[in-house]
């Protein structure tokens with residue numbers, strides 16, 4: 001199952017969701033491949049630390065080679081990192097006929113080798129995000145419950161529908177994921193209620209609360225589910241993984 005995490009807004013929690021949901025699914029016993037499709041490489045730095053310059057990366061895939069994903073922690077989680085090369089490859093793709101279908105084509109054998117392939121998309125609706133949407137079967141959209149942050153939701157939903165229609169790819173929304181939820185402010189409660197009434201069951205039940213353990217875990221090059229399993233953040237992501245496993249049946253590869 002290929003799952004894209006997308007939202008053209010930056011800082012809403014795409015990388016946080018992609019990294020920690022991947023780790024949580026690995027802890028459930030699945031083989032998970034995480035692809036860092038953001039030239040900024042936040043997922044890569046989170047899992048490998050700031051000083052590693054990987055030799056094999058996601059651009060290999062986009063250029064028709066078969067790079068070997070690196071197994072990281074927890075067991076069962078594999079990463080195809082982003083490097084500085086991704087920005088150049090992004091420019092080339094943008095000028096290529098059918099450039100938005102390259103990842104879909106390249107994922108061929110990787111789809112079979114992993115139970116889950118998670119795509120961490122960049123904060124725009126450019127060619128890399130289009131590649132992510134075209135290669136994915138389902139999309140998760142992290143949303144911060146602030147009135148300003150919800151204005152972009154329709155844009156990403158439109159982008160998903162365009163990919164369905166124009167590229168004829170069977171991608172659809174798995175759900176909106178409320179992230180950085182902070183009930184100390186009344187505004188949050190209002191916006192959460194509004195989102196749940198407008199988008200109904202498209203808003204997943206599990207909410208990711210604001211939790212300082214999450215940014216902290218980045219410095220330790222560990223997902224929060226491993227860095228502090230008892231933290232609210234870790235528990236929210238474990239619950240989210242179980243909710244998604246109930247919604248989407250994915251048989252485990254032994």
Ligand SMILES: Nc1ncnc2c1ncn2[C@@H]1O[C@H](COP(=O)(O)OP(=O)(O)O)[C@@H](O)[C@H]1O
Nearest residue numbers: 010011012013014015016180209210211214215
């Ligand atoms: N639930 C949360 N609680 C606390 N901090 C969070 C939470 N979700 C994300 N963050 C922090 O917010 C920042 C932006 O998140 P990130 O996942 O990088 O967003 P994006 O990938 O959409 O740009 C990061 O510093 C991250 O650690």
Ligand SMILES: [Mg+2]
Nearest residue numbers: 014015038042
């Ligand atoms: Mg990111």
